[in-house]
Amino acid sequence: MLVRAPAARRRGLFAAASSITAVAILACGCSAPAPRAFAADRTLVDLSHEYSGETVFWPTADAFKLEKVADGVTEQGYYYAANNFATSEHGGTHLDAPVHFAKGHWSVEQIPLDRLVGDAIVVDVTATAASQADYRVLPADFTAWERTNGEIPAASIVLIRTGYSAFWPDAARYLGTSERGPAAVAKLHFPGLHQDAARWLAETRKVKAVGIDTASIDYGQSTLYETHRILYERDIPAFENLTNLDRVPARGAFIVALPMKIKGGTGAPLRAIAMLPPAR
Ligand SMILES: [Zn+2]
DSSP states (O other): OOOOOOHHHHHHHHHHHHHHHHHHHHHHTOOOOOOOOOOTTOOEEEOOOOOSTTOOBOTTSOOOEEEEEEEEEOTTSOEEEEEEEEOOSSBSSEEEOGGGTSTTSOOGGGSOGGGSEEEEEEEEOHHHHHHOTTOEEOHHHHHHHHHHHOSOOTTOEEEEEOSGGGGTTOHHHHTSOOOOSGGGGGGOOOOEEOHHHHHHHHHHSOOSEEEESSSOSSOTTOSSOHHHHHHHHTTOOEEESOOOGGGSOSEEEEEEEEEOOOTTOSEEEEEEEEEOOOOO
8 A cells, every 4th residue: 555645744855855965965065966867879789688488598507488377358358468487597698696606795686786887898709709619718808909999997897799699599509509408518619708817807907797798707618617706706797698799899888787686696687788889
């Protein structure tokens, strides 16, 4: 039940809140920050795949399921539709929370929002990854990027473009195998981030998050998941199975990557978007 305060009382509350704001402004001698309006000339790029029966999942993870509950005209004469869904955390475009590989670190709902939004850089290794399914992105790939674009700013969101999203949702090409079950894990072949580069990004460039357009931030043949462990022990979350990175420039885009807020989650479905820099 919704209880509404009487109008006079609501006005009183508003007046009180306004005067508190005024006092706060006077006390600090500053003015309220100007609201940042969304600029209509900024292009938005969707970095998330859809969830459906085609969504690619890790060979040992349960697939996404959508169950129809209602879809039709009710006895009362209005149309009504609703579904149930079920999914494992680590499939489709999703967030990895640090607790996924670092005991006691942030679960999904504990990650501060400012770790999930920010300025992005995109490192493009599509040419190398096209001929090397087991390629791991090296510190040299990032220093090459810096020779053209300048040093990666601290607190950047680093996005790695391997080109593998073009294979989605063909698991045989995207993952290296369409087989399911524990035995299929050894047959995974796709590029990832080398552990040396993960450490370099975390320690020398102080990045806030890392994203990739493959199924895992570690390459498919990884058995110890060193890159996951290095990043998550340092509270750097990762975004996996991103798409449309070909539409995001090397620098200048602003990323918003908001997961479903699963309490205690080690990962969660992620809706990620890029706001491109204004056209000049
Ligand atoms: Zn994951």
